[in-house]
Amino acid sequence: MREGKIAVVGDKDLILAFKAISMEVFCADTKEEGEAIVKKLAKTHSVIFITENLAEQMDSLLAKYKTKAYPAIIPIPDGGKSNGYGMKGIKADVERAIGTDILFNKED
Amino acid sequence: MAERLNVNPTRMELKRLKTRLKMAVRGHKLLKDKSDEMIRRFMEFANQNKALREQVEVQLKSALTTFVIAKAVSDDAVIQEAVAMPSKSVKIELDSQNIMSVEVPLISVKASTDGDKYPYSFSGVTAELDNSVEVMNGLLESMVKLAEVEKTCNMLAIEIEKNRRRVNALEYVMIPQLEETIRFITMKLDENERSTIVRLVKVKAMIAEEV
Numbered sequence: 445m446r447e448g449k450i451a452v453v454g455d456k457d458l459i460l461a462f463k464a465i466s467m468e469v470f471c472a473d474t475k476e477e478g479e480a481i482v483k484k485l486a487k488t489h490s491v492i493f494i495t496e497n498l499a500e501q502m503d504s505l506l507a508k509y510k511t512k513a514y515p516a517i518i519p520i521p522d523g524g525k526s527n528g529y530g531m532k533g534i535k536a537d538v539e540r541a542i543g544t545d546i547l548f549n550k551e552d
Numbered sequence: 553m554a555e556r557l558n559v560n561p562t563r564m565e566l567k568r569l570k571t572r573l574k575m576a577v578r579g580h581k582l583l584k585d586k587s588d589e590m591i592r593r594f595m596e597f598a599n600q601n602k603a604l605r606e607q608v609e610v611q612l613k614s615a616l617t618t619f620v621i622a623k624a625v626s627d628d629a630v631i632q633e634a635v636a637m638p639s640k641s642v643k644i645e646l647d648s649q650n651i652m653s654v655e656v657p658l659i660s661v662k663a664s665t666d667g668d669k670y671p672y673s674f675s676g677v678t679a680e681l682d683n684s685v686e687v688m689n690g691l692l693e694s695m696v697k698l699a700e701v702e703k704t705c706n707m708l709a710i711e712i713e714k715n716r717r718r719v720n721a722l723e724y725v726m727i728p729q730l731e732e733t734i735r736f737i738t739m740k741l742d743e744n745e746r747s748t749i750v751r752l753v754k755v756k757a758m759i760a761e762e763v
Contacts, residue, residue, distance in 0.1 A: 446645070446646050446647075447643055447644070447645060447646070447662070448643075448644045448645070448646040448659070449642075449643075449644070450642055450644055450696070457620075457623075458616065460619070460623075460631065460632070461615065461616055461619040461684065461688060462688070464619070464634075464681070464684070464685045464688060465642070465685060465688045465689050465692060466642050467642050467692075468642075490644065490646050490657075490659070491644060491659060491696065491699045493695065493699070510706045510707070510710060511707065511710055513648055513655050513656060513657040513703065513707065514646065514657060516657055516659070516699045516700070516702070516703035518695075518698060518699045518702055518703075520608070520609075520612060520695070521609050521612060521613065522616075530605055530609070531602075531605065533702070533706075534598060534601050534602055534605065534702070534705065536709075537598065537601075537705045537706055537708075537709040538598050538709070540709045540710070540712070540713050541590075541591060541594050541598075541708065541709040541712040541713065542591065542594075542595075547595075547598055547599065547602060548602075
């Protein structure tokens with residue numbers, strides 16, 4: 445059992461809301477900024493929430509962190525509406541494990 | 553037909569291959585069972601993950617909407633100032649859990665009792681900001697839970713894929729190869745034996761003729 449830190453990466457307006465509940469926030473507007481911040485945070489923080497727009501752009505970098513338990517990098521919707529990137533991640537996981545998507549194509 | 557291994561057709565080699573085949577079949581069965589169980593566990597997590605993500609996305613949306621409203625009704629500088637100094641820090645506790653020999657994270661929020669929930673003075677800001685902070689605070693736990701479940705899903709999916717490759721390699725490459733080689737060696741040995749018998753019979757016949 446050890447202690448960890450949470451970080452939120454996203455654009456300026458959104459992260460203010462997370463700052464209000466005392467999370468550590470990091471502002472990133474472009475892909476390059478985001479990548480640099482995530483690389484740095486991966487060493488110090490164990491849970492990183494990142495906005496979907498940004499996460500989508502740096503897909504290849506995030507894929508590297510998928511195999512280890514920490515850091516957990518989780519996409520969150522930004523600006524009130526989700527572009528479905530987070531859900532796509534779950535879908536991709538299911539497809540990878542089962543071979544076909546049985547979670548979202550359920551006929552019910 | 554699988555290609556046979558490049559080995560000498562000797563009895564010793566045959567014995568060695570037979571042990572290897574036995575091991576491969578046993579390993580294949582074990583890995584297949586492991587794969588089945590991992591998929592069962594994975595589906596549980598995937599369902600949980602989906603439900604949790606839907607919930608978090610809806611809640612976060614409403615929290616952010618209230619935050620935007622809060623920002624709209626008061627001055628930008630006021631909001632900036634209000635949230636600039638957090639009164640407490642969010643701490644989480646990390647642990648790991650072993651699911652089918654995959655080390656997955658176990659994260660829990662460490663409830664901090666010290667510090668005020670609202671990091672600002674009520675006189676300065678509007679009620680909308682209070683609302684959004686309230687909702688966001690409630691959201692924290694489910695977000696951390698989401699992080700844990702989603703990471704578990706990710707890791708299990710990767711492991712299942714790896715495991716499936718192993719199972720397939722055993723089932724479609726290794727085992728047929730070993731079987732084919734064993735068949736080849738057995739045939740070769742049998743052929744040798746037959747030729748020896750025929751030779752002996754011939755020699756005996758020749759000796760019998762001479763006498």
